[in-house]
Amino acid sequence: xxxxxxxxxxxxxxxxxxxxxxxxxxxxxxxxxxxxxxxxxxxxxxxxxxxxxxxxxxxxxxxxxxxxxxxxxxxxxxxxxxxxxxxxxxxxxxxxxxxxxxxxxxxxxxxxxxxxxxxxxxxxxxxxxxxxxxxxxxxxxxxxxxxxxxxxxxxxxxxxxxxxxxxxxxxxxxxxxxxxxxxxxxxxxxxxxxxxxxxxxxxxxxxxxxxxxxxxxxxxxxxxxxxxxxxxxxxxxxxxxxxxxxxxxxxxxxxxxxxxxxxxxxxxxxxxxxxxxxxxxxxxxxxxxxxxxxxxxxxxxxxxxxxxxxxxxxxxxxxxxxxxxxxxxxxxxxxxxxxxxxxxxxxxxxxxxxxxxxxxxxxxxxxxxxxxxxxxxxxxxxxxxxxxxxxxxxxxxxxxxxxxxxxxxxxxxxxxxxxxxxxxxxxxxxxxxxxxxxxxxxxxxxxxxxxxxxxxxxxxxxxxxxxxxxxxxxxxxxxxxxxxxxxxxxxxxxxxxxxxxxxxxxxxxxx
Numbered sequence: 001x002x003x004x005x006x007x008x009x010x011x012x013x014x015x016x017x018x019x020x021x022x023x024x025x026x027x028x029x030x031x032x033x034x035x036x037x038x039x040x041x042x043x044x045x046x047x048x049x050x051x052x053x054x055x056x057x058x059x060x061x062x063x064x065x066x067x068x069x070x071x072x073x074x075x076x077x078x079x080x081x082x083x084x085x086x087x088x089x090x091x092x093x094x095x096x097x098x099x100x101x102x103x104x105x106x107x108x109x110x111x112x113x114x115x116x117x118x119x120x121x122x123x124x125x126x127x128x129x130x131x132x133x134x135x136x137x138x139x140x141x142x143x144x145x146x147x148x149x150x151x152x153x154x155x156x157x158x159x160x161x162x163x164x165x166x167x168x169x170x171x172x173x174x175x176x177x178x179x180x181x182x183x184x185x186x187x188x189x190x191x192x193x194x195x196x197x198x199x200x201x202x203x204x205x206x207x208x209x210x211x212x213x214x215x216x217x218x219x220x221x222x223x224x225x226x227x228x229x230x231x232x233x234x235x236x237x238x239x240x241x242x243x244x245x246x247x248x249x250x251x252x253x254x255x256x257x258x259x260x261x262x263x264x265x266x267x268x269x270x271x272x273x274x275x276x277x278x279x280x281x282x283x284x285x286x287x288x289x290x291x292x293x294x295x296x297x298x299x300x301x302x303x304x305x306x307x308x309x310x311x312x313x314x315x316x317x318x319x320x321x322x323x324x325x326x327x328x329x330x331x332x333x334x335x336x337x338x339x340x341x342x343x344x345x346x347x348x349x350x351x352x353x354x355x356x357x358x359x360x361x362x363x364x365x366x367x368x369x370x371x372x373x374x375x376x377x378x379x380x381x382x383x384x385x386x387x388x389x390x391x392x393x394x395x396x397x398x399x400x401x402x403x404x405x406x407x408x409x410x411x412x413x414x415x416x417x418x419x420x421x422x423x424x425x426x427x428x429x430x431x432x433x434x435x436x437x438x439x440x441x442x443x444x445x446x447x448x449x450x451x452x453x454x455x456x457x458x459x460x461x462x463x464x465x466x467x468x469x470x471x472x473x474x475x476x477x478x479x480x481x482x483x484x485x486x487x488x489x490x491x492x493x494x495x496x497x498x499x500x501x502x503x504x505x506x507x508x509x510x511x
Contacts, residue, residue, distance in 0.1 A: 016148070022282045024155040026342045028162060029278055032181060033271075033343040035166040040178065042267035045274030047117040047182070049240040054099035055125045056233040058092035059132070065222040065382075066133070070140040077137060082209030085133055087218060089208070092129045096122040108245055113178055120182040127189040134193075134200045139292055146199035154192025158184045224387030231394035238398070239417035240277075242405045243270050247413065264413040273414035275343045276360030283327060283368050287320055287375035298383050310442045316376050318448040322499060324372035325452055326490045328365045329460040333467055334482060335361040337475035355415060363418035370425035377432035384439045393431045397424045448499050455493035462489050 033041045066084050070077050103109055103118045135147040161184035170177030197206060247266040294316055301309040331338065335358040339348050349356030381390045401424045408416025436442075463486040470478050494500045 020152050021155045024152075024159050025278070025282060027159050028155075029275065029342050030344075031159075031162050031166050033275060033347060035181075036174065036178065037344075038271035038346055039265070039267040040174065040271070041274055042269070042271030043113050043117070044178070044181070045270050045277070046240060046244055046267075047114055047121050049237045050103060050114070050118060051096075051099055051121055051125050052233060052237050053241070054095040054102075055092075055129065056230050057095040057098075058088060058126075058129050059226075062088055062133075062218060062222050062226070065218060066136045069218075070136060077140065077204050078207075079209065079211075079214075081134065081137060081204055082207045083211050083214045084136070084218060085130070085206070086208045086210050087215045088129055088133050089126075092126045096126055108249070112249065113175065117179065117182055120179060121185065124182070124185040124189045127186070127193050131189070131193040131196050134206060135196055137200050137204045138196075140296055141203055143199075143203070144289075144293075147196050149199070150192045150195035153195050154188040154190075156188075157191045158188030161187060222387075224391045227391045227394075231391065231398045234398050234401075236421070238401055239405050239409070239414075239420060240270055240273065242402075243273075243409055243413070243417065246406070246409050264410075269413040272347060272355070272357045273360050273417060275339065275347050275357040276364050276414075276418070279331070279338065279342070279361055280364045280368055284371050284375075286323060287372045290316070290319065291375045291379040295379060295383065298380070302383050309440065313376070313380070313440070313442045314444060317373070317444050318452075318499075320372040320376055321449050322452045322494065324369040325456040326459060326486070328369045329456045330463060330483065330486050331365040331368075332362050333460060333464050334479065335359070335365075337478045340475040341479055355413075360414055360418050363415070363422060367418075367422045367425045370422070370429050374425060374429050374432055377429070377436045380436045380440065381432065384436070386435060386439050389435045389439075390432065393428055393435065396431070397428050400424060400427060451497035451499035452494070455490055455497055455499060458493055459486050459490040462486065 032044060036044060062084060066080060069080055099122060100119055103115045109115055131147075131150070135144070138144050138147050162181055165177050165180045165184065170180060200206060244266045247264050247269060249266045294312065298309065298312060301312060336348060338361060339356065339358045343357065347357040349358055378390055381387065401420055404420040404423070405417055408420060412419075463482050466482050466485060467478065470481070491500075
């Protein structure tokens with residue numbers, strides 16, 4: 001089987017699993033947003049965004065470095081995995097203890113549901129980090145379908161628990177239900193970890209090893225990339241945390257103050273923004289999965305000093321643009337029915353609030369496209385051992401994000417935060433591209449990009465006209481008809497403009 005086909009099959013399997021879990025995540029979002037409302041969902045979002053700051057300390061780029069090291073010498077996979085398990089478990093426990101101590105000491109979160117919620121959700125975060133560690137074995141062998149099975153099973157368990165909480169057990173007790181929704185995530189992640197472990201043992205024994213010299217080597221190697229990831233995570237999550245400090249908070253989501261309907265309120269703004277962020281998070285996993293599949297091949301090409309690395313860069317760029325651009329166009333046009341579908345009417349602009357989650361989706365679609373391209377350049381710098389440059393680039397983005405959010409959040413709330421995210425992604429894209437190009441000396445052709453742009457534009461016109469014609473029809477029918485229509489139109493145009501060529505199809509079939 002060709003390398004290109006193995007990469008795309010591995011990516012496709014992961015994306016297929018993600019589509020299934022994304023469907024389940026939509027069910028989860030529908031349940032939680034309808035059950036808790038905007039302010040309650042704002043607190044729920046704050047908990048996980050808060051933990052993400054500390055969770056990245058335990059990740060620290062170790063997953064990517066681990067896959068890179070395993071790809072170089074597959075005979076040492078058991079030794080590498082055992083030591084990374086030990087190092088990551090230590091970092092995860094340390095990071096979560098720090099998160100718990102911090103949240104309980106912050107006066108801003110006093111008398112809210114956030115501190116106890118963080119305490120519960122730390123368990124889910126630790127399990128997720130361990131699951132990511134052992135799945136690196138499957139990534140190296142391009143067998144991520146097994147990790148996908150664990151992901152789907154875990155999500156099904158979480159959804160079942162949430163249905164029980166929201167519709168049967170805690171219909172009249174929103175506070176108790178709030179905490180049980182967090183426990184649903186813990187139990188689902190535990191199931192995911194157990195299923196993934198079962199399949200990983202087919203390729204490698206899972207044990208803990210405590211070679212502190214090797215721990216130091218892995219930690220030092222991943223340090224620049226880890227700092228870059230921390231900085232990247234900060235600018236991606238910073239807006240939510242800043243909103244909790246800059247804007248006033250409702251006393252309780254069960255009976256929010258009427259004033260929050262008249263002014264910018266932290267939990268309400270975060271609730272509206274959080275729904276749109278969930279859409280973004282579902283989408284940006286696509287380039288991560290794709291680049292994780294490319295990573296072992298890219299590492300081998302770099303090691304062999306193969307000229308094929310430049311072709312790999314071009315194919316990867318074309319794939320990411322061809323995937324992200326139609327999503328941007330379709331998501332921008334269909335933002336309102338998307339929000340109706342995944343949440344509640346309370347989150348749509350013009351119903352309760354002047355601006356709703358649909359506006360945030362439209363803005364964040366641009367951030368999504370730039371993040372697709374950033375994944376390629378970021379992973380390339382890691383493989384080239386240029387993590388320090390990536391660290392500086394992300395540091396600049398964080399500084400820009402911090403200053404901009406302080407200026408715009410008090411005036412525009414989540415709208416300002418969303419726009420800041422877009423410009424942050426642009427900054428990273430420009431400088432990461434320049435750094436990767438200087439280090440590798442590649443040249444990207446824009447021929448496929450122009451064909452893709454033309455195809456996506458025509459697709460957008462078709463979808464927009466259809467949306468105008470169906471404006472007063474139930475939103476489910478709008479999505480059910482317009483999404484396939486747009487997809488078929490786009491694919492036909494991609495073939496017509498030769499953005500997808502017979503040679504590409506032959507390459508995928510080649511053995």
